[in-house]
Amino acid sequence: MPTAEExxxxxxxxxxxxxxxxxxxxxxxxxxxxxxxxxxxSLVQRLREEFGAPVALSALLADASLRAVAAAVTxxxxxxxxxxxx
Amino acid sequence: MSxxxxxxxAAELGPIRRKVAELPEYAAGPPDAGTGFAExxxxxxxxxxxxxxxxxxxxxxxxxxxxxxxxILLATESLPADGPDRPALTGxxxxxxxxxxYPVMLGLADCSTAIAAFDxxxxxxxxxxxxxVLVVSGDLVRTVLPGGRVVLGGTAVAGDGAAAAVVxxxxxxxxxxxxxRGIAQFEPGPPSRLLGAQLAMYQTVFADLWKVTGLTAxxxxxxxxxxxxxxxxxxxxxLGEAGIADRQMYLDNxxxxxxxxxxxxxxxxxxxxxxxxxPSPVVLLGTSAAHAAAVLLRPVEE
Numbered sequence: 001m002p003t004a005e006e007x008x009x010x011x012x013x014x015x016x017x018x019x020x021x022x023x024x025x026x027x028x029x030x031x032x033x034x035x036x037x038x039x040x041x042s043l044v045q046r047l048r049e050e051f052g053a054p055v056a057l058s059a060l061l062a063d064a065s066l067r068a069v070a071a072a073v074t075x076x077x078x079x080x081x082x083x084x085x086x
Numbered sequence: 087m088s089x090x091x092x093x094x095x096a097a098e099l100g101p102i103r104r105k106v107a108e109l110p111e112y113a114a115g116p117p118d119a120g121t122g123f124a125e126x127x128x129x130x131x132x133x134x135x136x137x138x139x140x141x142x143x144x145x146x147x148x149x150x151x152x153x154x155x156x157x158i159l160l161a162t163e164s165l166p167a168d169g170p171d172r173p174a175l176t177g178x179x180x181x182x183x184x185x186x187x188y189p190v191m192l193g194l195a196d197c198s199t200a201i202a203a204f205d206x207x208x209x210x211x212x213x214x215x216x217x218x219v220l221v222v223s224g225d226l227v228r229t230v231l232p233g234g235r236v237v238l239g240g241t242a243v244a245g246d247g248a249a250a251a252v253v254x255x256x257x258x259x260x261x262x263x264x265x266x267r268g269i270a271q272f273e274p275g276p277p278s279r280l281l282g283a284q285l286a287m288y289q290t291v292f293a294d295l296w297k298v299t300g301l302t303a304x305x306x307x308x309x310x311x312x313x314x315x316x317x318x319x320x321x322x323x324x325l326g327e328a329g330i331a332d333r334q335m336y337l338d339n340x341x342x343x344x345x346x347x348x349x350x351x352x353x354x355x356x357x358x359x360x361x362x363x364x365p366s367p368v369v370l371l372g373t374s375a376a377h378a379a380a381v382l383l384r385p386v387e388e
Binding site for chain 1: 114118120121199238239240241276278280281284285317319320322323324327328
């Protein structure tokens with residue numbers, strides 16, 4: 001099963017129109033790879049859909065590395081599951 | 087202090103429907119589906135051909151005798167001093183029966199100016215300086231954005247439209263509870279810095295709006311936040327982080343008409359009202375890259 005980092009990297013590839021051969025490492029930064037403002041907001045929405053949890057734009061702005069974004073997604077998803085429990 | 091009310095509003099769109107995907111900027115591929123853009127509007131004639139019907143519609147919708155209007159706040163940048171439309175505006179106002187109305191033109195803050203004008207109109211009414219104010223918004227893309235319709239890095243696709251509303255002390259329509267304005271403090275740097283400034287602007291405007299009016303996001307019903315029709319992803323992100331839930335955002339017009347510059351929030355209000363939406367306080371939110379203005383309206387109970 002792909003990790004959160006791998007799934008997040010896949011979304012980056014789609015949004016940034018990078019081919020599958022382009023390596024994206026944990027330290028790579030979304031904006032340094034050419035991400036625009038519009039693409040950043042697209043990323044936030046795609047992460048919400050993919051992981052079923054709200055991911056804050058402010059988290060992406062604080063640290064846009066793949067590792068940090070995947071960690072934020074995982075943390076948010078865990079928190080979302082916790083609050084969704086009866 | 088007396089209250090101010092938005093008695094009625096109306097809009098007029100450019101009659102030509104065009105596909106966003108057919109714009110030259112999207113020759114290599116359509117806009118991302120997350121933007122929601124599908125169609126935009128284009129005018130056939132000049133700006134007065136949009137402003138006139140919008141004003142007439144607002145007077146009719148509000149049941150206002152045009153002779154009682156003493157002030158017109160025109161939020162437009164499509165009446166250049168060297169063009170034929172500015173002198174022709176006087177004739178149009180005469181034709182509409184607005185002979186006593188003193189026209190003032192507002193601008194500079196782009197697509198938020200018209201909403202800021204509501205706060206000004208309300209202040210004029212509350213102070214007694216004006217009895218009845220017309221707020222009018224409208225622009226032609228070919229005049230104000232000669233470089234093309236796709237702007238803000240694809241966050242907006244501009245269309246032609248106009249809208250108008252009547253503000254007075256007559257208790258009818260919506261009570262104007264208050265407004266807030268904000269400016270994104272840009273510093274040179276990467277896109278993340280720009281985005282951070284814009285996000286802070288949205289959050290500050292809503293925080294100020296709640297402070298001024300005493301209401302909060304919990305008081306808003308479905309589709310009650312009527313924004314500038316920017317890309318849906320952008321609106322969901324900015325508004326979501328300002329405390330607005332997805333269901334509270336009125337995004338219906340993003341695919342239908344795209345971004346009619348300063349007129350969007352009023353167009354959205356006219357359409358929401360015509361669609362028979364649930365009674366709820368509503369927020370009119372006009373935004374550009376650097377400016378935001380919001381007003382909170384509460385329906386008057388019959």
